[in-house]
Amino acid sequence: MDMGMGGGLDELEVLAMSPGGSAALAAAAGSEDEADLRRGPWTVEEDLLLVNYIAAHGEGRWNSLARSAGLKRTGKSCRLRWLNYLRPDVRRGNITAEEQLLILELHSRWGNRWSKIAQHLPGRTDNEIKNYWRTRVQKHAKQLRCDVNSRQFRDVVRHVWMPRLVERIQAESAGGAGGGQAAAAAPVAAPATTSASAPPAYHLGPYGGRRQSTDVVVSPNKAHGGYAHADYYSYSEPGQAAAAAAMSPDDTSSAMRSTLTDASHGPQHHYATSAATPTNEGCGGAGGAAAGPTTDSDDMVQEEEEDVFAGTWSELLATAGRDDDDSKIGLPDFEFGDFEDNLWSLEDLCLQQLC
DNA sequence: AAAATTCACAACCGCCAGTGA
C-alpha cells in the first residue's frame, strides 16, 4: 500500500501538516473542497471545534458535522478523532493485566475482530487494542519466531502468558494494600467513564507519538451541560500519573473486575475454563490454518451456545489464588519469575515444549 | 553527547455493508 501518508506527501499535505498549515493550505489550495481538506495531526483548535460542536449538537452525520463545525476534515477523520481520542469515556494509557488477559482471550476466540474485542473492554478503542496487539503481542511472537496465529504461539499464550497475567493480577491485588512491587507495575489508567459522579473530561491535544505529557484535559461546562471552550484545567503528567495516584492498584483491579463483569458492557466473561482448557479443544486440528481464529459465524454460534468462561473474574482470581495446585483452574505450573515485560523466556518455552 | 534503533500510537487508507433516492 503506497497511498496516503505512506505514499509521500504532496505539497498541500505538507502545508496542512505544518504548524498553522490550515490557513496556508487554504490559500494554496484554492476553494475546492477536496483540496481544502486538512490531513495529519489534529490541532487543539480543531479538537475544540469538534468537541464543542458535538457537545452542542451531538453526533450525527459526520460529513455534514465536519462542515457545520467548520472543520476542514473529512467526516471519517472527525469520527475517528472523536471515537479514538476525544470521546469523554475513552481510556488511554497502560493496558492493565486484566485487560491484557481479556485481549488475549478474546483474540483467541475472535481473531482480529478489534471492534468486537473493544466492546468488551470499556473505554478502550479498537485502534488501541489493535496497536497493543501489533506492538506487544506480535513482538513476542517474533521473538519466539512463531507466527502470531500459529498453534505454537497460541499455546504459549494460553499456557505461559495468560497464567502469568493471572499471577500478576493476583500480585497486584495482594500488593495493593501493602504497595509492594506489584504496585509499581500497577495499571495507571483510571476508567473515565465509569465514574457516575465525575463529569466527562475531554483529552485534547496530541499530538502524536508519546506526547501524553502535553495532553490537555478539557472539562465539561457543567453549568449548561455543554463543554467549555478552551477550558483547560488540567495537564496530565506522563503516563497519567495523576490518575494513577488517585487510584490504588487495588482500586483499579476491583474497578476493572466489576467493569468487566458489568452486564451493561456485554456478556460477562468467564475465564476459568477457557484458560484451564489447555487447548485440547482446539488442538485437534494441529497447526497451520486450522490454528487460526475460527470464522465469524462459527464464533457467533460458539458464543451463543457455550460460554467458554466458567466463572467470573472474581471467582477466577480467587480460585487461581489457592495454594492447592490442583485447583489452580487447570493452568499448568510455571516457575513465575519476575514480572518484567518479558513474561517468558525461550528456556521456559523449550522446557514446556511449546515452541 | 550524538547517532541509531526501538517503541508506541495517531491517523490514514481501501473495502464493504447498509440506506435512501
Added chain:
DNA sequence: GTCACTGGCGGTTGTGAATTT
C-alpha cells in the same frame, strides 16, 4: 435494480519519544 452516500472495520504507515549503542 442501481447509484451515491455514509459509516464502520481492519490493515498499514509516519512520526516523535524513549532507549540503546
